[in-house]
Amino acid sequence: MTSKIIGVGNYIPPETITNLFFDKHHFINKNGESLKEANDIIARKLKEITGIEERRYASEHQVTSDLGLIAAQKAIENSKIDPETLDYIIFAHNFGDVRFGTVQSDSVPSLASRVKHLLKIKNNFCVAYDVLFGCPGWIEGVIQANAFIKAGIAKRCLVIGAETLSRVVDIHDRDSMIYADGAGAAILEISGDDSGIQSHLSASYTLNEKDYLYFGKSYNNESCPDTRYIKMDGRKIYEFALVNVADAMKKCMDASGYSIDQLDKIIIHQANEKMDEAIVKRFYQLYDLPMPENIMPMVINKLGNSSVATIPSLLTMILNGELPTHEIKEGHVVLFASVGAGMNINAFVYKF
CATH class of the missing domain: 3.40.47.10 (Thiolase/Chalcone synthase)
Known part of the structure; x- marks a missing residue:
């Protein structure tokens, strides 16, 4: 017995940030010294090494749980399920909700609880919790959901992965250029054939x-x-x-x-x-x-x-x-x- 994905959804934020966005940044090394290379050269090397030409940032009014909610709604729509039938909502992130212009992380209540609330799920036995596991957090959430389903304690789980890394970057660190915002989600349920994990x-x-x-x-x-x-x-x-x-x-x-x-x-x-x-x-x-x-x-x-x-x-x-x-x-x-x-x-x- 295993579980399979029956619906997926994502949210790609609307604000496109090209490498030109960093043209006026003052990049510094970890010793506090200004980088000798011009910013256009730094951006060119970034593209050569990482492949990144653009990234997406969330709108100023959005936080991570907002992005996760949209991805979750799309996954629910794609799967054609009643959200009241969800047994678990697992939300993978690393920095919580960080509002634009602030540096404070807000993770209480959990982002999963916030999404459950916004989905207006009345079922108290739909358990909502967060996973902090670095970038592999969404996969780990899927693995946990699969374990719940195989153990017979869940029939259907929603796993969300969302982040607003643009809110936690040092603008003086050239590594900040790789980071972006976004969200994705999937719904898993028991597999009746040989498909699935x-x-x-x-x-x-x-x-x-x-x-x-x-x-x-x-x-x-x-x-x-x-x-x-x-x-x-x-x-x-x-x-x-x-x-x-x-x-x-x-x-x-x-x-x-x-x-x-x-x-x-x-x-x-x-x-x-x-x-x-x-x-x-x-x-x-x-x-x-x-x-x-x-x-x-x-x-x-x-x-x-x-x-x-x-x-x-x-x-x-x-x-x-x-x-x-x-x-x-x-x-x-x-x-x-x-x-x-x-x-x-x-x-x-x-x-x-």
């Missing part, structure tokens, strides 16, 4: 890797020392992900019972185009195979890195026929994988 895997590397992504002070020494922003050690993350994510993907694939030649798509967290490509190439090298063409859909060039929202949002786009060069048909086998703060890694193999 075939295998899954999760891991947390904390002994030496805990602080590869962290909250730290601004690189501008004149800024408030008590204000913290999202920070990362990009080189260490790249080296960590290249080896450990590919290995985890192989373990998950092998546990699914499907062979590598039966894999139709890989939907990987949209973190960095070059990094993702290197991970997938290494994954296929573990099978002594070259990376197939068109195996890995990418939208990071236009949408940036919206953390937990990247995978469910991309899945929705594919299923809705919004990516002309990619499609998922009935019977297709898809490997989902993510890596992020923790450092956490997870994956699942799914048959549509």
